[in-house]
Every structure is written in structure tokens, then in C-alpha cells.
Amino acid sequence: MPQSTTTGATQKATSGVNPLSMLLHLGKTFALTGAVLSDRRVHWLPKIAFVGLIGALIAGLIFPEMAVDVLGVIPTAGLDLLGIPAEAGIDWVVFGVAAFNLLKMFPADIVGEHYDRLFRK
Numbered sequence: 001m002p003q004s005t006t007t008g009a010t011q012k013a014t015s016g017v018n019p020l021s022m023l024l025h026l027g028k029t030f031a032l033t034g035a036v037l038s039d040r041r042v043h044w045l046p047k048i049a050f051v052g053l054i055g056a057l058i059a060g061l062i063f064p065e066m067a068v069d070v071l072g073v074i075p076t077a078g079l080d081l082l083g084i085p086a087e088a089g090i091d092w093v094v095f096g097v098a099a100f101n102l103l104k105m106f107p108a109d110i111v112g113e114h115y116d117r118l119f120r121k
Contacts, residue, residue: 017115019100028118035114036106046105053102057095 022029037047103111 016112017103018119021119022100023096025119032111032114032118033103035118036103036111039110039114041110042106050102050105054099057098061091061095 022032036042037050
């Protein structure tokens with residue numbers, strides 16, 4: 001059986017980040033992102049990639065016609081019943097999932113350290 005190359009600290013940092021708490025505490029989530037982006041231990045290349053990809057996702061939200069033309073028709077999944085236009089609901093859900101997953105570009109121990117400092121006082 002192959003052995004894992006991750007350490008206990010890395011596993012704890014990766015599994016300790018709770019996406020639901022990040023969604024419910026947007027101020028702390030923005031603070032976490034700012035802390036990771038300003039941390040000197042993180043290389044500049046993932047920082048630029050993170051900011052660029054978030055900017056591209058926001059541009060896709062600002063210009064939804066462009067995204068629909070590229071992606072085609074997307075099923076509404078009943079969001080119209082809630083009073084949310086289907087396109088807007090799907091766009092924001094995809095943005096939230098993508099933004100959370102983009103944090104994986106940074107070292108897990110650094111993200112976990114800042115997460116613990118901000119969310120687990």
C-alpha cells in the first residue's frame with residue numbers, strides 16, 4: 001500500500017477549512033483571502049493567477065450574455081420559482097465554488113494557519 005506524502009499538519013489544515021463557515025462569514029473570508037495574498041511565504045505566481053482568475057470570473061458575471069453564448073443553454077433547476085433568475089443563480093453558485101477551490105492554489109498549511117487565526121478565535 002503506498003504511503004501518503006502529506007504530513008499531519010497539512011492534512012489538518014486542508015480538512016479544517018469549512019466552506020459553509022466561509023460562506024456565512026463573508027467578511028472573514030475576504031480577510032482570509034487578503035491575509036493569504038499578503039503573506040510573504042506564498043510565491044507571487046499563485047497570487048497573480050488567483051487574482052486574474054477571480055477577475056475573469058467576475059467579468060463573466062458582469063457580462064452574462066457572453067458566458068451564455070459560450071456555454072449554451074443551461075437548465076434552470078427551479079431557481080425561477082424562488083424569484084432568482086436562473087442565469088444569475090447558477091452564475092453565483094459557480095463563482096462561489098470556483099473561488100473556494102481556487103484557494104487550493106496556495107499552500108494548505110498557510111491557508112490553514114490564517115483560517116485558524118480568523119475563524120477559530
